[in-house]
Amino acid sequence: MTFAARVVDSTLFQRFIICVILVNAVILGLMTLDLTPETLRLLLLVDYLCLAIFVGEMALKLAVYRRTFFQDGWNNFDLIVVGIAVLPDAGGLGVLRTLRVLRLMRLISVVPSMRRVITGMFLAIPGGASVAAVLAILYYVGAIIGFSFFHETVPEYFGTIGATFFTLFRMMTLEGWPDIAGEVMRRHPHAWIYFVAFIILTTFTTLNLLFGIIVDAMQNAKEEDVREQMAEHGIPPDQETPEIRLVMMERDIREIRAMLESMAPQRRHSAAE
Incomplete structure (x- = not known):
């Protein structure tokens, strides 16, 4: 391994x-305050220094990893963020350069625990999409029913289908829903x-x-991260470590809980006979 590669992969770096x-x-954050010109120039100098370090980091990684650099999604994310930061101020590109604050998002790519959270969120998208579809159906049905029953008597909440959707969103967040329900129930006692x-x-x-x-996706991401760390250190997957034992124990507990829940209806049925 070359010196540059050791530097890039080091914990200190x-x-x-x-x-x-x-x-x-x-x-x-300080640059958003009302500062003197001298202080602002000093902050700009430090800001440009930070940007130069980020550019140097990207150049070093490109030199070390070469084509494999683009195979890592987090490297591509870092490159896009730094690329936006170096855009010139002139012309319409100046608007994009205001997105330099996105550099703070790089904390996600360099802190392993944050990466694990984002990975878990992406793993949850397929299951979350199904739940979102069910939620959308419930919203649509609830909006049609609410508009049909209450749009004439309580138009401030159910006057249009759009207002009805917003009212249902407020109810779902439990923010102020007793006021909405109280207003409707004064005219429709059974609306509860x-x-x-x-x-x-x-x-x-x-x-x-x-x-x-x-939560389940986060757990799977954690397990995958532990296995990747074991592979990097040359530890076979079947060799137990404290980390992998913890992951396996948590997985076993979930399986036992699911088994007990499936056995509960059978026990109630046997007791009834």
């Missing part, structure tokens, strides 16, 4: 980049059935199902 990102975050059913189906059921999918 990664920590140095994290420190530069944090310093750059503070500088960008509509509100309770919608909140149970969305907030307490569908959203919790979505959270469960995300």
